[in-house]
Amino acid sequence: MMTRRDLFRIGGKMLVLASVGATLEEITGAAPASEAYKMADHWWGMLIDIDKCIGCGNCVRACSKENNVPNGYFRTWVERYEVPEEGQPKVESPDGAMNGFPLPAPANVKSFFVPKLCNHCADSPCVQVCPVGATFLSPDGVVLVDQTYCLGCRYCVQACPYGCRFLNPETNTADKCTLCYHRITQGLTTACCENCPTGARQLVDFKNPKDPIHEFLRHNKVQVLKPYMATEPKVKYHDLDGAVR
Amino acid sequence: MMIPGVDGFMYPNEVELQWSVLIVLYPYITGLVAGAFILASLERVFKVEAVRPTYRLALLTALAFLLVAPLPLQLHLGHPERSIEMYLTPHRSSAMAMFGFVYLWYLTVVLLVEIWLEFRPDIVRMAQTAKGWTRLVYKVLTLGSMNVSPAARAIDEKVGYFVTVVGVPSAFLLHGYVGFIFGSVKANPWWSSPLMPVVFLFSAMVSGIAAVLVLYVAAMKVRKTPVDMRCVDTIAKYLFYMFMIDFSLEMLDLVHRIYESDESFRSLDFMVHTRLWFSQVILQICLGTLLPLALLAITQLWRVAEGKRRLMYVVASCLTLVGIFAMRWNVVIGGQLFSKSFLGYTSYKMGFATREGLLPAIALMLLPFLIFWVLVKLLPPWLKRETA
Amino acid sequence: MRRFLQDWAHLLLPAGVLIAGLGVFLVIRAAVVPKSFGEYGHYRGAALEMIRQKPVSYAGQDMCVMCHDDQAKVKAAGKHATVHCEACHGPLAKHAEDPAANVPKLPDVAVLCKRCHEQDPAKPSWFPQVVTAEHSGGMKCTECHQPHSPHIATEADAGSGRGK
Structure with missing residues (x-):
């Protein structure tokens, strides 16, 4: 028991050292993630199952802790929709659901939760409008911001149809969900998926033939947010209601 | 749970406005540049002789405002020191990336060259007659040539004409392009419209013409020189025509939106009737458009005594300038007050002595006038009756 | 010329x-x-x-299971099978790196359980939820439920399903 524990602890440090990494490979039978990772082999996205979301806000808190998101800004958040038979829906997201939803929804109206995050659009308007190339779609399908190159002009914030971007007041640059790029490129799942208690969020690799997403898409109807924007989001929603914007 | 200033639902990152009053100034100031330059080119390219007295004044006005145009943008950036990246690695698919190039092209190749060519005889004369350090300034401005022979001037005239011919589409580009920055944002229904560049262009001409008219009349007042009524009448006529086109385009946009009533309509309509009621309906449409148009229409339709006419022009022009500013405000700020979920509204809290507050905005709006004053001192644009 | x-x-x-x-x-x-x-x-x-290069805060379920496989087995067999360790215990990458120096605190049950299981009509109907104030009568959830395997197999749950 102790030896395995220790071995793994050392293994984490070995990732940095290529030569020692080879030893690790022999022991565990797997190449160290950061060495083996090939961008061309991945195309990341997410599957969100509305019928599994319980609005606990675990994803919001986890994202905030994992990525040091400043207070009052959100890389991910959860909305609660109350959709009456007629008229406008009522939507809430108290502090982005950082503490869940303290008050229950009324029982006589259809209601549900909608987790939101950057859609990592394949045809992203935020990337299109960045004047300097500080935000981009990575070869493995993640929309990222280069914090050392961003001007802070905020054109991308205006261009995002989903309200997923903000100006980080600490760095004075555009900020947004990275799909936990630092995690998924070393074989971990995102902080939000890791912490979702019901599996409402699933990290998806569309290029991995063994990913369960392919089986899921064959049998289920899915939708993306604002499909008419033609941004080709890679965050797919199962059981999404037509009222959701 | 209620967020102050927010009604209904905003996406949590939408509560705070991204583009402040400084971004309102940017299209306003570039609009004045483009408009003033196009007025100047009326004389040069389109041979409208009557506006000759304002030709040089319009050029200096354009330069004064053009020098200030990038400052609000610079001040607004999260990392002003990185703005050079716009020149180093401009992203071709970005509507904003070209601003630096369009700006530099317009400043150096068009405006500075044209002004230098136009003022060369004056510069050379001053370089010979002025005393002390001013002599040195003019010496530098001659760029090493005292040749103002008729043959050299004939060449200047030809090159100047060519530069103006290039300059008119450049001025169109400069401002039509500013409109495109907004008009091409498909995520924002308040902005997204193919009419946006055209509306921006015509409103630019309207504001630039009005600004030159006011500056001209004011300068004549200061210099205690009689106003050339033929000139002012002509400018006012152009102002009226341009304004009619501008207003028609804006109404076309409005009618189109109302008739189509797409998913954003209910939300935008509510916004115009509440948060934008004063700045859009009262200030922009009633006081800033209909009233000056009515004043100008009266001068076009009926004979009005000279003094009264002049006063009406000036009042109409001032109202126009306020109206066009309100238009920029409603586009830039209005476009950020509603949620892209169409379910709520936020409000704009303008700071005062903050980096993007009211104080720097006022300072940036006064700066062009200071530059204009310096330019006029340096290069007097007044026509000498004996030499003209 | x-x-x-x-x-x-x-x-x-x-x-x-x-x-x-x-x-x-x-x-x-x-x-x-x-x-x-x-x-x-x-x-x-x-x-x-x-x-x-950004460091991770959450070590990930696989990492936890490497050492704590006894708890993991219990959890995998119970109702909380889909809940990863750090979803309740918080970010523990530091603990995984050096278990002795970074000992995690046990979560505050009074806050933790409610976040998921407090009744809300917006929650999917299949999800076990209770009005906590009525359900426990002020008792701590852990008095009856074992957090790694919360289901209480008594004759009572055949009727109401409250004990899920």
Whole structure:
């Protein structure tokens, strides 16, 4: 028991050292993630199952802790929709659901939760409008911001149809969900998926033939947010209601 | 749970406005540049002789405002020191990336060259007659040539004409392009419209013409020189025509939106009737458009005594300038007050002595006038009756 | 011809200044643009590696199971099978790195359980939820439920399903 524990602890440090990494490979039978990772082999996205979301806000808190998101800004958040038979829906997201939803929804109206995050659009308007190339779609399908190159002009914030971007007041640059790029490129799942208690969020690799997403898409109807924007989001929603914007 | 200033639902990152009053100034100031330059080119390219007295004044006005145009943008950036990246690695698919190039092209190749060519005889004369350090300034401005022979001037005239011919589409580009920055944002229904560049262009001409008219009349007042009524009448006529086109385009946009009533309509309509009621309906449409148009229409339709006419022009022009500013405000700020979920509204809290507050905005709006004053001192644009 | 050239001469300097300016710009551009710019597209290729270097806070379920497989087995067999360890215990990458120096605190049950299981009509109907104030009568959830396997197999749950 102790030896395995220790071995793994050392293994984490070995990732940095290529030569020692080879030893690790022999022991565990797997190449160290950061060495083996090939961008061309991945195309990341997410599957969100509305019928599994319980609005606990675990994803919001986890994202905030994992990525040091400043207070009052959100890389991910959860909305609660109350959709009456007629008229406008009522939507809430108290502090982005950082503490869940303290008050229950009324029982006589259809209601549900909608987790939101950057859609990592394949045809992203935020990337299109960045004047300097500080935000981009990575070869493995993640929309990222280069914090050392961003001007802070905020054109991308205006261009995002989903309200997923903000100006980080600490760095004075555009900020947004990275799909936990630092995690998924070393074989971990995102902080939000890791912490979702019901599996409402699933990290998806569309290029991995063994990913369960392919089986899921064959049998289920899915939708993306604002499909008419033609941004080709890679965050797919199962059981999404037509009222959701 | 209620967020102050927010009604209904905003996406949590939408509560705070991204583009402040400084971004309102940017299209306003570039609009004045483009408009003033196009007025100047009326004389040069389109041979409208009557506006000759304002030709040089319009050029200096354009330069004064053009020098200030990038400052609000610079001040607004999260990392002003990185703005050079716009020149180093401009992203071709970005509507904003070209601003630096369009700006530099317009400043150096068009405006500075044209002004230098136009003022060369004056510069050379001053370089010979002025005393002390001013002599040195003019010496530098001659760029090493005292040749103002008729043959050299004939060449200047030809090159100047060519530069103006290039300059008119450049001025169109400069401002039509500013409109495109907004008009091409498909995520924002308040902005997204193919009419946006055209509306921006015509409103630019309207504001630039009005600004030159006011500056001209004011300068004549200061210099205690009689106003050339033929000139002012002509400018006012152009102002009226341009304004009619501008207003028609804006109404076309409005009618189109109302008739189509797409998913954003209910939300935008509510916004115009509440948060934008004063700045859009009262200030922009009633006081800033209909009233000056009515004043100008009266001068076009009926004979009005000279003094009264002049006063009406000036009042109409001032109202126009306020109206066009309100238009920029409603586009830039209005476009950020509603949620892209169409379910709520936020409000704009303008700071005062903050980096993007009211104080720097006022300072940036006064700066062009200071530059204009310096330019006029340096290069007097007044026509000498004996030499003209 | 000479006379003609002379009359053009004054334009040469401004033209020269403009062209020289353009030249200086191109030289600066070549020198200043980051080396990795354009490696994969119109952006700094090195940014990808930079973003990957960020340390993780959540070690991930697989890491936890490496050592705590006894608890993991219990959890996997029960109702909380889909709930990963750090979803309740918090970010523990530091603990995984050095277990002795970073000992995790047990979560506050009073806050924790309610976040998921407090009744809300917006929650999917299949999800076990209770009005906590009525359900436990002020008792701590852990008095009856074992958090790693919360289901209480008694004859009572056959009727109401409250004990899920």
